[in-house]
Every structure is written in C-alpha cells, then in structure tokens.
Amino acid sequence: MSRLLTCLAFCLCFSTGIALEADAADLANPLAYAPPAVTHSLISEIRGGVFVHALGxxxxxxxxxxGEVLFSKPLMPADPLMAFLVPRLHLGATVNTAGATSEFYAGFTWTYDITAKVFIxxxxxxxxxxxxxxxxRVPDRLSLGCSPLIRGTGSIGYRFNENWSIMATVEHISNANLCHANQGLTNYGVRVGYSF
Incomplete structure (x- = not known):
C-alpha cells in the first residue's frame, strides 16, 4: 500500500511539472490532514497547554x-485536498491565572500536514x-468592546507519533471594529495534543 501511494504521488507531481523534494517516507502520506475512513469516536483529539497572556x-x-477538545470530522472525503477543506469542530477555554480576561470558545479548525511529522x-x-x-478604561484591563468576540488561532506543530503532538500557538480575540472599543487580546503559548 505504501508503494502504491508513493507511485501515485510521483505520477501526480510529474504530470503537473512539480519538482519532488520530499523524501520517500513523506510521499507515502497525504499532504492534507485525512482522518481514518472509519471514525472510532466522537472526539478526535484533546489538547492542553500554557499561554503568555496579552504580552505587551x-x-x-x-x-x-x-484546554481544548476537537471533534471528529462529519465527512471524510477520500481526496486529501477535500479532506483538508472539511474542518473539525472545537470547544475550549483559556483561563487566566491572575484574574485577567478569560474566555470560553467554539469554532472550526483546519489542519494541513506539511510532512508526516510537521503540520500547520x-x-x-x-x-x-x-x-x-x-x-x-480600567487601568489593568483591556477594553474589548463586547462579547462574544471573533477568535482566531494559528499554530505550527510536530507529531511525535500517531497519538502525541506539540504545537506553538498564537490566539487572538477581537470584535473587528463592530463595537465601540476594539483593543483585542493576543496570547502566545505551547500546547500538547493527544489524538484518539
């Protein structure tokens, strides 16, 4: 099966004129996140970590x-690109340890495998x-204008094996100037994930 996937990846790259620079091990894996054909559980991954709060x-x-829970994809297309386009639902919370702004959040996550180990x-x-x-304005608090806010994150991660991963994450909440104040809040941190 591994040789068949390698052959298909080579033919695709050759036909489109893309130069192959990945090693043979990476060619055996799809570039986009593709969960197993059969979902084993409702939850696909749990994560936990520490953020530096509102630096600067x-x-x-x-x-x-x-802490965050990611749910399994509702649809699992066979095509790697289509599989990437289908997001995972997530629920989580970022709790400040000093009584500053904390949040509970929900949304959608898209994961893309650069190699078998590295992902964004x-x-x-x-x-x-x-x-x-x-x-x-309160002297030691940010003026966020309203709640809820739009929340976005960006991460780069590394998989140790099929279960454990680590990622550097930037988290930002803002109201996109839809409220009277929009200072926004950005946290930087590291999280560890466990996939089922």
Whole structure:
C-alpha cells in the first residue's frame, strides 16, 4: 500500500511539472490532514497547554491555562485536498491565572500536514469572555468592546507519533471594529495534543 501511494504521488507531481523534494517516507502520506475512513469516536483529539497572556499590553504579566477538545470530522472525503477543506469542530477555554480576561470558545479548525511529522493549523470561531466591555478604561484591563468576540488561532506543530503532538500557538480575540472599543487580546503559548 505504501508503494502504491508513493507511485501515485510521483505520477501526480510529474504530470503537473512539480519538482519532488520530499523524501520517500513523506510521499507515502497525504499532504492534507485525512482522518481514518472509519471514525472510532466522537472526539478526535484533546489538547492542553500554557499561554503568555496579552504580552505587551496593560494585561500582561500573567499566564493562561488552555484546554481544548476537537471533534471528529462529519465527512471524510477520500481526496486529501477535500479532506483538508472539511474542518473539525472545537470547544475550549483559556483561563487566566491572575484574574485577567478569560474566555470560553467554539469554532472550526483546519489542519494541513506539511510532512508526516510537521503540520500547520488555523482556526476561527467565537470567544465568550469575562473582560471589560465598557467605554471607560480600567487601568489593568483591556477594553474589548463586547462579547462574544471573533477568535482566531494559528499554530505550527510536530507529531511525535500517531497519538502525541506539540504545537506553538498564537490566539487572538477581537470584535473587528463592530463595537465601540476594539483593543483585542493576543496570547502566545505551547500546547500538547493527544489524538484518539
């Protein structure tokens, strides 16, 4: 099966004129995230980690604890590109350890495998927070304008094996100027994931 996938990948690249630079091991794996043909559980992955909170703003100087659950894809196309386009639903929370802004969030995650080990990821959704929304500024809090906010993340990760991975993540919440204040909040951190 591995040789068949390698042959198909070579033919595709040759026919489109793309130069092959990946090694033979990477050619045996699809480039886009493709879950197994049969879903074994409702949950596909759980993650946990630590973020540096709002670095460089009036809320900096503390740490967030992050936890997230990613659900299995509702559709699993055989084509790797189509499989990438189908997102996973996620639910999670980022809780500040010093009483600053925390959030509960939900949204969609897209994962793309650069190699069998290295992947990049993006997500978008809504974040419900306990931060300041008023017009008057609080000295040690950001003015976020309203709740919920638009939440987005970007990650680059590495898979140790089929179950364990680690990723560097940037998380941002903002109202895209839909409310009277839009200072936004950005956290930077590291998370560990366990896939089922």
């Amino acid at each position: 703003t009036r809320e900096d100087g503390s740490v967030d604890i992050n 990821e993006g997500s978008v959704g809504a974040g419900f927070h306990n931060g300041e929304t008023g017009r008057f």
